[in-house]
Amino acid sequence: GENVEQHPSTLSVQEGDSAVIKCTYSDSASNYFPWYKQELGKGPQLIIDIRSNVGEKKDQRIAVTLNKTAKHFSLHITETQPEDSAVYFCAAKRGSGGSYIPTFGRGTSLIVHP
Amino acid sequence: DVKVTQSSRYLVKRTGEKVFLECVQDMDHENMFWYRQDPGLGLRLIYFSYDVKMKEKGDIPEGYSVSREKKERFSLILESASTNQTSMYLCASSLPFRQGIAYEQYFGPGTRLTVT
Numbered sequence: 001g002e003n004v005e006q007h008p009s010t011l012s013v014q015e016g017d018s019a020v021i022k023c024t025y026s027d028s029a030s031n032y033f034p035w036y037k038q039e040l041g042k043g044p045q046l047i048i049d050i051r052s053n054v055g056e057k058k059d060q061r062i063a064v065t066l067n068k069t070a071k072h073f074s075l076h077i078t079e080t081q082p083e084d085s086a087v088y089f090c091a092a093k094r095g096s097g098g099s100y101i102p103t104f105g106r107g108t109s110l111i112v113h114p
Numbered sequence: 115d116v117k118v119t120q121s122s123r124y125l126v127k128r129t130g131e132k133v134f135l136e137c138v139q140d141m142d143h144e145n146m147f148w149y150r151q152d153p154g155l156g157l158r159l160i161y162f163s164y165d166v167k168m169k170e171k172g173d174i175p176e177g178y179s180v181s182r183e184k185k186e187r188f189s190l191i192l193e194s195a196s197t198n199q200t201s202m203y204l205c206a207s208s209l210p211f212r213q214g215i216a217y218e219q220y221f222g223p224g225t226r227l228t229v230t
Contacts, residue, residue, distance in 0.1 A: 100216035
């Protein structure tokens with residue numbers, strides 16, 4: 001089955017700095033890589049995703065890159081703001097078959113200091 | 115605005131009780147999921163359902179069962195609650211995986227269950 005490793009587990013930055021979270025996956029058949037943000041007291045919410053037919057995707061201050069050969073993908077947040085403080089989860093498709101069952105990383109707690 | 119709702123935000127139960135956690139989605143999604151979230155362990159899949167009355171075990175199904183009698187509702191059942199089931203429980207739904215295309219999951223706000 002799929003195995004997703006996520007690093008770091010905690011990331012502390014100053015407001016305005018950039019933040020990078022990295023994930024690796026094991027199943028070369030994985031083709032969909034979402035990133036979720038979980039704010040305190042809420043469920044995770046999709047912030048950006050990437051499919052295996054592209055190498056990079058941007059949405060304002062957020063970008064995701066994918067290296068299929070190395071089987072890793074990263075979340076980049078530029079010009080961080082205090083409201084970016086949250087737990088971030090990456091995910092990859094689990095195994096093969098007819099159902100998309102995502103396997104999640106263990107999460108990164110991002111703290112942005114004003 | 116799409117929505118996944120869970121019946122309770124906080125729940126306190128005693129060891130040995132039967133516990134029902136309810137989840138409802140209004141997006142007509144075929145897929146529904148139950149996860150357990152514990153610090154440092156991320157999101158672990160308990161069960162998922164890809165259609166009414168259909169269910170499959172996830173990574174940690176022991177001590178849990180599920181029920182999906184209607185498309186919009188997916189229930190998680192703790193047959194006999196134990197203290198090690200104290201956790202945050204998250205429900206999610208998504209469109210089905212079709213023609214090689216996967217879709218995002220929509221999560222509910224979670225139920226924090228404490229078993230004493």
